[in-house]
Amino acid sequence: MIYIQKKSEPDLLLKYRYQMNARFDDMDSDVKKQLRDSLLKEQGHLCAYCMKRINDTKDIKIEHLEARTPENELQYHNLLAVCRGGDGGSVRARSCDTKKENRPVFISPLNKSDMDRIYYNNSGEIHSSDTTKYTFEYQDSIGRHYTGITSPDQDICECLNLNYENGAPMIGRKTALRKFQKLLHPYKDKKSKRIFLEKMQRTYSENSEYLEPYVGILRWYVEKKLKQL
Secondary structure, eight states: OOOOOOOOOOHHHHHHHTSTTOOGGGOOHHHHHHHHHHHHHHTTTBOTTTOOBOOSTTTOEEEESSOOOTTTTTOGGGEEEEOOTTTTSOGGGOOHHHHHTTOOOSOOTTOHHHHHTEEEOTTOOEEESOOOOEEEEEEOTTOOEEEEEEOHHHIIIIISOTTOTTSHHHHHHHHHHHHHHHHHTTOOSHHHHHHHHHHHHHHHHSOOSSOOTTHHHHHHHHHHHHHHO
């Protein structure tokens, strides 16, 4: 995950929200298209949770960060673009919103301080240094009731399932990291290595409509290597 700075909401969504009895599920196709385009642009065409590239409408789900209610279902600040999360595949490998369903999460890509606590390891795992305990309660899609105790770090691993070893998010991060390590390998001396790393630091930190997939782990690794020089 990386910090997502919300932009102005799309004009069509704003107009639609003020229509009588407007509901998310009844949204016109042109409104939904503009909404999808706006979310993807501000997220660099990456899933808000796992940072997988979202290419087209077949790959995207519109996620309600806080469980949907009549009051928040059309509020732009509560909407994110996420991937399909392995929908239709192995239950163990599902991730992101497909795994989360209605369960509340106590870590948000819209909260910069939450994202500043994110870190990784060389195996590709993503974690949060925030282990504060929270109580959660929710109903799933078929009405079963759940309660429990979690933390931001547990939400990453369990609720969003971003560290399952055979899951797409874990495999994607590991692949992106190994690819970058191969690019770095030819730079042997400190000077050339620093020049390359600083160049990549600028590249990965730039705001772009199309960010590098899994850019969070790449930013972390570049920072780590620069500190070691």
